[in-house]
Amino acid sequence: MAHSGINIIFEGANFARLMGGLWVTIRVALISIAIGGVLGILLGVLRTFHNRLLRFVLRLYLEFFRIIPTVALLFLFYYILPKDMHLNLPAEEVAVIVFTLWMAAEASDIVRGALESVPQHQIESGLAIGLSRNQLYRFVLVPQSIKLMMPALINLVTRIIKTTSLLLMISVLDVINVGQQIIEANQQQYPQGAFWIYGAIFFLYFIICYPFSLLAKRLQRNK
Amino acid sequence: MSWSVIVQSLPMFQKGFILTLQMSALGILGAIILGLVCSLSQYFKVPVLKRIVGIYIELSRNTPLLIQLFFIYYGLPGLGLKFSAYVCGIIGLVFLGGSYMAEGFTGGFDGIAKSQIESGLALGLSTAQLTRYVIFPQGFALSVPALAANIIFLIKETSIFTVIAIPELTNTALDLIGMYYKTNEYLLVLIIGYAIILIPLSILLTWLERRIRYGAFGH
Amino acid sequence: MADELLRVENLNKAYGDQPVLHDINFEVNTGEVLVLLGPSGSGKSTLIRCLNGLEPYQSGDIYFKGDHVTPSSKNWQKLRQKIGMVFQSYDLFPNLKIMDNITLGPIKVQKQAKNVAEKEALALLDSVDLADYAQKYPRELSGGQKQRIAIVRALALHPEFMLFDEVTASLDPEMVRGVLEIMLDLAKQKMTMIVVTHEMNFAHQIANQVLFLEEGRILESTPGAQFFTDPKTDRAKEFLQSMDF
Incomplete structure (x- = not known):
C-alpha cells in the first residue's frame, strides 16, 4: 500500500542523496541570482540612458531571452558552446551561464521600470541643486526605486529557483535527477516510489520558494 | 547549416507546432476558468473555499511545472489515478496557470475604485448585479495586462511537456537532434517556431489591452 | 406638524478604538432640507454614509418613516433604492x-x-x-x-430622499453653479435632502435646518435662517468667520 511507501525517502542513504541533489540545485540558483542580479542592475541603469543604439541592443537581448523558452535556451547553450565555440564546460556551468543571462535580462527590465517610475520632478529638483548624473542615480533614483523594484526582483528569484528544475534535462545531477535514480533503484521494493519521491521534491521546492513569495507579498502591500 | 535538413524536418515540426498550439489553447482556457473561479471565491470571501483556494495558489505558484508534471504522470498512478501524457500535460498547465490567472484577476478586482462599488450599492444593486455590471467589466479590463503576460508565460511553459514525452515543438527538436545530430538546424527551427507563435501574439495582446482599457475607462 | 421621514437616535461609530461619531440624534421631516456643516474631519461625510448603510455603525438606531431599520446588508440593499445618493467623485x-x-x-x-x-x-x-x-x-x-x-x-x-456628499467639492468653480441650481430646484419641488457642503451661500439659501458638527458630535441644531445670522455656539461663529461668511 502507498502509505508504507514513504519509507523510500529514508531508506539507506536516500535522504542524504536527495539533500546532495538539492544542494546542486541551490548552488546553481544562488550563483546565477547573484551574478545575474548585479549584471541586471547595471544593464537596467544603462537602459535608462538616452543612447539609442545601447537601448536597442539591450532591448533585443531582453526580448531574445523572453521569447525563447528556457528549455530551448539551455539546449542552445548546451549544444552550441562546445560545438561552435569549442568551449567544453560541465553541464552545471552551462546552466549557470544560461540562468545568469536570463536573470540579468529580466532583472534589467525590472530595474529600468522602477527607475523610470521615479517622478520627473524628483529628477529635476536633484538637478536643480547641482547633482551630477552619478550623484543623481546614487542619492535620488536608486534609493527611491529600490522599494519599487524589490517585490518583482524577489518574485524573479523564485522563478529562477523553480526553473532550476530544468537542470535534469541537461543531465545535471540535481535533486530531481537524484530522485529519478532513487525511484528506479528501488522499483522492486517500492513500486509507488515515484509518488513519494516526487511528492517530497514538490514540497522541498515549496519550502524554499514560499518564504520568498511571502516576503514579496508583504513588500508589495507596504509599497 | 544545411537547408535541406531544415526543409526535410518541417513536416515533423509542423505536427509539434500544432500540438503546442492545441495544448496551450486548452490549458490556457482551463487556467482562465479556474483562475476566475478562484479569484471570485477570494474576492467574495466564500468560507472554506477561500481557504482551499489560498492553499492551492501557494502550492501552485511555489513549485515548478516539471515536478508538478512528474508527480501527476509518475506519482499519481500510485494512487490508482492514471492519465495519458497528453491529459497530464493539460492538467499540469491548468494547475500551474490557474493560480497565475487567479492572481491576475485579483489584481484587477482590487484595482476597482471603492467609490465605484459604493455608487453601485447606493443605487440598490444586489451583489450579483454589482458583479455583473460594475465589478466584472472593470476588473476584467484592469486584469488584461496580467492575463496577457500569463498567456505568454504558459505557452513557453509547454516546452517542459517534453519531459513526459509529449511530441510538441521542443520534444520534436530534441528527438530529431538525438536521431540525426543536426543541432544547429533543429534548434534554429525550434526557436523560430516559438517566435512565430509568441511575437504576433504579444503584439495582438498589447493591441487588445489598449482596446479593452479604452472601452472600459476611456484612456 | 410635518411627517417625520428619518430619525436617528444615539448613533455611535468608531474605527477601531478611534471614535468618529458620538451619540448623534436628529430627525428630518418630509420636504425638508437638512445641511450638515462643520470643519473637515468632523464626521459629516461618515454620518451621511451611515444613513444608507455604506458605513456600519456600532450602536444606535435609524428609523425610516417610523420603522426601525435593521442594519443588515439585505435590508439596506432594499432601502437604498428609496435613498438617492450623490458622491463627491460622481462615480x-x-x-x-x-x-x-x-x-x-x-x-x-x-x-x-x-x-x-x-x-x-x-x-x-x-x-x-x-x-x-x-x-x-x-x-x-x-x-x-x-x-x-x-x-x-x-x-x-x-x-424618497436624497443624500448629497460634497458634490461640488471636486468641480471647477464655473461648473459649480449648474449643479447647485439643480439642487435648489429639487428643494423647490419639496424633495427631502440631507446635504454636506462647503458652499456657505448655497447652504444659507437651501437649509431649513443646520446641524453643526465638530469632532463627531452635534454641537448645535439650528434653523437655517438663524444659523447663518446668529448661531448658538461660539464654535459655529468661529467656523462661519473662517469660511468668510
Whole structure:
C-alpha cells in the first residue's frame, strides 16, 4: 500500500542523496541570482540612458531571452558552446551561464521600470541643486526605486529557483535527477516510489520558494 | 547549416507546432476558468473555499511545472489515478496557470475604485448585479495586462511537456537532434517556431489591452 | 406638524478604538432640507454614509418613516433604492453609456420596462439640459456634466430622499453653479435632502435646518435662517468667520 511507501525517502542513504541533489540545485540558483542580479542592475541603469543604439541592443537581448523558452535556451547553450565555440564546460556551468543571462535580462527590465517610475520632478529638483548624473542615480533614483523594484526582483528569484528544475534535462545531477535514480533503484521494493519521491521534491521546492513569495507579498502591500 | 535538413524536418515540426498550439489553447482556457473561479471565491470571501483556494495558489505558484508534471504522470498512478501524457500535460498547465490567472484577476478586482462599488450599492444593486455590471467589466479590463503576460508565460511553459514525452515543438527538436545530430538546424527551427507563435501574439495582446482599457475607462 | 421621514437616535461609530461619531440624534421631516456643516474631519461625510448603510455603525438606531431599520446588508440593499445618493467623485460607471448608467437601477433593481425607464431617463436628462449626451460615455463629459448626470441617475429611482456628499467639492468653480441650481430646484419641488457642503451661500439659501458638527458630535441644531445670522455656539461663529461668511 502507498502509505508504507514513504519509507523510500529514508531508506539507506536516500535522504542524504536527495539533500546532495538539492544542494546542486541551490548552488546553481544562488550563483546565477547573484551574478545575474548585479549584471541586471547595471544593464537596467544603462537602459535608462538616452543612447539609442545601447537601448536597442539591450532591448533585443531582453526580448531574445523572453521569447525563447528556457528549455530551448539551455539546449542552445548546451549544444552550441562546445560545438561552435569549442568551449567544453560541465553541464552545471552551462546552466549557470544560461540562468545568469536570463536573470540579468529580466532583472534589467525590472530595474529600468522602477527607475523610470521615479517622478520627473524628483529628477529635476536633484538637478536643480547641482547633482551630477552619478550623484543623481546614487542619492535620488536608486534609493527611491529600490522599494519599487524589490517585490518583482524577489518574485524573479523564485522563478529562477523553480526553473532550476530544468537542470535534469541537461543531465545535471540535481535533486530531481537524484530522485529519478532513487525511484528506479528501488522499483522492486517500492513500486509507488515515484509518488513519494516526487511528492517530497514538490514540497522541498515549496519550502524554499514560499518564504520568498511571502516576503514579496508583504513588500508589495507596504509599497 | 544545411537547408535541406531544415526543409526535410518541417513536416515533423509542423505536427509539434500544432500540438503546442492545441495544448496551450486548452490549458490556457482551463487556467482562465479556474483562475476566475478562484479569484471570485477570494474576492467574495466564500468560507472554506477561500481557504482551499489560498492553499492551492501557494502550492501552485511555489513549485515548478516539471515536478508538478512528474508527480501527476509518475506519482499519481500510485494512487490508482492514471492519465495519458497528453491529459497530464493539460492538467499540469491548468494547475500551474490557474493560480497565475487567479492572481491576475485579483489584481484587477482590487484595482476597482471603492467609490465605484459604493455608487453601485447606493443605487440598490444586489451583489450579483454589482458583479455583473460594475465589478466584472472593470476588473476584467484592469486584469488584461496580467492575463496577457500569463498567456505568454504558459505557452513557453509547454516546452517542459517534453519531459513526459509529449511530441510538441521542443520534444520534436530534441528527438530529431538525438536521431540525426543536426543541432544547429533543429534548434534554429525550434526557436523560430516559438517566435512565430509568441511575437504576433504579444503584439495582438498589447493591441487588445489598449482596446479593452479604452472601452472600459476611456484612456 | 410635518411627517417625520428619518430619525436617528444615539448613533455611535468608531474605527477601531478611534471614535468618529458620538451619540448623534436628529430627525428630518418630509420636504425638508437638512445641511450638515462643520470643519473637515468632523464626521459629516461618515454620518451621511451611515444613513444608507455604506458605513456600519456600532450602536444606535435609524428609523425610516417610523420603522426601525435593521442594519443588515439585505435590508439596506432594499432601502437604498428609496435613498438617492450623490458622491463627491460622481462615480458614473465608465464602462456604461450615460443612458445605461441612468437606467441600470430602474431596470435591474426596480424591474421597470426598458422603454419606460429610457423615456423617463430622457425626460430627466432634458431637465438638466443633457439630453444630447444619452448615447455618450462618461469620458466624453466634463466634471460638471458628470455630476449632473449622477444626480439624474439617483433621481431615476424615484427616491424618497436624497443624500448629497460634497458634490461640488471636486468641480471647477464655473461648473459649480449648474449643479447647485439643480439642487435648489429639487428643494423647490419639496424633495427631502440631507446635504454636506462647503458652499456657505448655497447652504444659507437651501437649509431649513443646520446641524453643526465638530469632532463627531452635534454641537448645535439650528434653523437655517438663524444659523447663518446668529448661531448658538461660539464654535459655529468661529467656523462661519473662517469660511468668510
